[in-house]
Amino acid sequence: MNLQTVAEFIRLALTALRLNKLRSVLTALGIIIGVASVIVMEAIGSGAAIAMQQQIASLGTNVLNVMAGSMRIGGRQLGVGGAVPLSEKDLRVIRERVPGIAAISGQLNGSVTAVYGAANWSTQVSGVHAEYFDVRPWPLVAGRYFTAAEVASGARVAIIGASVRRELFAAGTDPTGELLRIGNVPFEIIGALGVRGQSGGNDADDVIIVPLTTARSRLVGRGFATVPDAVGNIAARVADGYDLAETQGAVSAVLRKQRRVNPGEEDNFTIRNFASLLQTRNEQQKTLSYLLATTAAMSLLVGGIGIMNIMLVSVTERTREIGLRMAVGARGIDVLAQFLTEAILLCLAGGLVGLALGVGITVAIAYVAGWTVSIGIGTVALAILASAAVGILFGFVPARRAARLNPIDALRYE
Amino acid sequence: MAGQPLIAARHLDKTYQLGEQQVQALRDVSFEVMPGEFVAIMGPSGSGKSTLMNIIGALDTPSGGVMEIDGAAVAGMNSDQLADLRNRTIGFVFQQFNLLRRTTALDNVKLPLLYSRQRPPDLNEAACASLELVNLGDRLHHQPSQLSGGQQQRVAIARALVNSPRLILADEPTGALDTQTSGEIMALFTRLNAAGLTIIVVTHEPEVAAYAHRLLRMRDGRIVSDERTVAASH
Structure with missing residues (x-):
């Protein structure tokens, strides 16, 4: 042919x-x-x-998240009152007794209304320790992070996410040094975060980050009357060279002892990592x-x-x-x-x-x-x-x- | 008309198995056709003329006897060898024209060239030349539905001629045509025969058979007469 x-x-x-x-x-x-x-x-x-x-890359695969309450009870999300909240003490024992924890921070979340001048915006507030930015790197586009001393003193300083900045400030203006009222409490804006994007369907940039102590005492502490030093969730970054699963096991063992879980009982906390989520x-x-x-x-x-x-x-x-x-x-x-x-x-x-x-x-x-x-x-x-x-x-x-x-x-x- | 016969049939037998019954379609048929002859085969239906035509046309092989087409015995040939023999040596013309519908005259004529082992360098040129031979040079791109019955049969004849066959085998070529057109088609055959082409026409119409120079009559699977005739002048 x-x-x-x-x-x-x-x-x-x-x-x-x-x-x-x-x-x-x-x-x-x-x-x-x-x-x-x-x-x-x-x-x-x-x-x-x-x-x-x-x-996954933005969340980090070497981060452990600890939440209060067991997530395994019939898949029911337990309320804050359903389990003893995680405390500063819990965080401290993890830092002190678990090898391979590179950075650790609490994260106390709540909903607030932020007001700047005549503009207001309903958003999320996260109270965190100064180490938070070392657990999950999140670059700034302006200003600075807050320090451990500011967290210790409960300073009224705030770092705003890109979406909050877009909603409250005109494009091109520098928000640092401005006064922001969060839930009627005046805060000084000390930094603005870069864009992180969508995370599980939520806008990760729609957030204001403040010192955990300030959040606890002035913004979202009311639900934690029984535990005055509540830290919400704990996020910990595992240092390079340490096995994620082993470290998770060590955290679990330390927390069971600290939170007085008897052998054979269910954990009264939950540890998740993004690697297993990824899997x-x-x-x-x-x-x-x-x-x-x-x-x-x-x-x-x-x-x-x-x-x-x-x-x-x-x-x-x-x-x-x-x-x-x-x-x-x-x-x-x-x-x-x-x-x-x-x-x-x-x-x-x-x-x-x-x-x-x-x-x-x-x-x-x-x-x-x-x-x-x-x-x-x-x-x-x-x-x-x-x-x-x-x-x-x-x-x-x-x-x-x-x-x-x-x-x-x-x-x-x- | 000396030399080797184009068709040499010796003691041909053909039996079919129809259910449990054996049908003997041909019984001891022998004849020769020399190059350049114009032969008509006549006979009533069931006389075996269709079976004989299939064997002459290398569409079928005999059950017994020897059939040589252009010097080659067909008995031992497989279907591919038969296909090549048909392509090279024989040009078929059918009662119903058998043109491909919605296909131009040119493409219809080109068809045998597509299956040829010795293809001319330019298929279109060869097909054009063949259509001009039947005076349809101005109808190259017409489809069968745009042509009259006589024109369609001329396209079919052009198709039969395109591979320069040694034999034209026509099965009731005028069966679907009116008398005048029939005359034109038979005149075309006469012209081709005069140019040296061997033609065998199977028909039941005496007027058609009258164009041939030789008439084979068949009955009950046998050739009952074989006579030379003078072609009627039309």
């Missing part, structure tokens, strides 16, 4: 497909949907992976992508069966034509090649339309849902190869049936 013959075969196949435009389109629909779902699946899957990696989500994502891959494979399979069905009908309808081709010298292999070409072209056309549709849906999803999506060249190649493979696989049986026709019977076929 030379190039001209191949071109003629493709031209003849296109002519045959054009003869039944509607049928060709309907037949290709299965492939179109199959390929489109492959594209969307891949784009969302790899986009989610990228988004998660970014998020859980990786597994969830794997499950999801298997599910999506199965769906895509099923729709390609159904599309392929549609192709086979229509090609069988086509072979029957065109029996006389096949007989004629054989009479003028077509060998079995020529007829096989012709019908395979038709099946492959049909699938490839479907694949290309599916590709365009998939890209369109992906872009729409990215736009509407705000998800991170990613379409790689590998995905595109996969879609095209998959549709060609479906054509060969499901076109073969009809093509072979055509090739095996007896020319005499085929010529007489009515």
Whole structure:
């Protein structure tokens, strides 16, 4: 077969497909949907992976989070009163008795309204120790962090997140040195934080960070009457070279003793780390992508069966034509090649339309849902190869049936 | 008309298995066709003329006897070898034209070239030349539905001629045409025969058979008469 013959075969196949435009389109629909779902699946899957990696990187995988209460009781979120809150004492024993803690800080969260001049904004406040910025690095764009001395003295100083700054201050103005009323308490703004972005669906930048002591005594301490030195949650960074799981075990042992948990009793605190969170989500994502891959494979399979069905009908309808081709010298292999070409072209056309549709849906999803999506060249190649493979696989049986026709019977076929 | 016969049939037998019944379609058929002859085969339906035509056309092989087409015995050939023989040596013309619908005259004529082992360098040129031979040089890009019956049959004849075959095998070529168009088609065959091409026409119309120079009559699977005739002048 030379190039001209191949071109003629493709031209003849296109002519045959054009003869039944509607049928060709309907037949290709299965492939179109199959390929489109492959594209969307891949784009969302790899986009989610990228988004998660970014998020994990910003949270840090070497940070342990300790919360009061057991999270394992029927999955019920226990209120602050449900368990003894974590205290400065708890934090101190972790720092003193667990090796490999590089930095540790409490984090007492609450909701507040911040007022600057005539502008006000409902936001989150986090009371933290000075070491907080060493647990999770968070660069400043202006000003400074507060010091351990300011935390000890309960200074009314505040560092504002990028979203709070955007809501309360005109763009380009320097907020440091300004007076901010948080829950009616005047604070001096000493720093402005850089953008951290979305975190688990929340805006991580919509926050004001103040010394923990100040938050406890003036902003969010009212719920902790029984524990005057409550610190909320504890975040601890594990030093390089120390095993995360081992350190977590050591923290747990120290806390059980400190918080008087008897052997055999449930912990009255919970320790989480983002590495295990990452693992859980990786597994969830794997499950999801298997599910999506199965769906895509099923729709390609159904599309392929549609192709086979229509090609069988086509072979029957065109029996006389096949007989004629054989009479003028077509060998079995020529007829096989012709019908395979038709099946492959049909699938490839479907694949290309599916590709365009998939890209369109992906872009729409990215736009509407705000998800991170990613379409790689590998995905595109996969879609095209998959549709060609479906054509060969499901076109073969009809093509072979055509090739095996007896020319005499085929010529007489009515 | 000396030399090697184009078609040499010796003691051909053909039996079909139809369910439990054996049907003997050909019984001891022997004849030769020399290059340049114009032969008509006539006979009622069931006489075996279709079976004989299939064997002459290398679409089928005999159950017994020897069939040589252009010096090659077809008995031992596989389907690919038969396909090559049909492509190279024989040009078919059918009662129903058997053109590909929605396909231009040019593409229809080109079809045998696509399957040829000795392809001319320019397929379009070869197909054009063939269409000009049947006076359809101005209908290259017409589709069958835009052509009259006679024109369609001429496209089919151009297709049969395109590979420069040694034999034109026509099965009721005028069966779907009116009398005047039939005459034109038979005149075309006469012209091609005069140029040296061997032609075998299977028909049940005496007027068509009258164009041939030799008439084989068949009945019950046998050749009952083989006579030379003077072609009627039309």
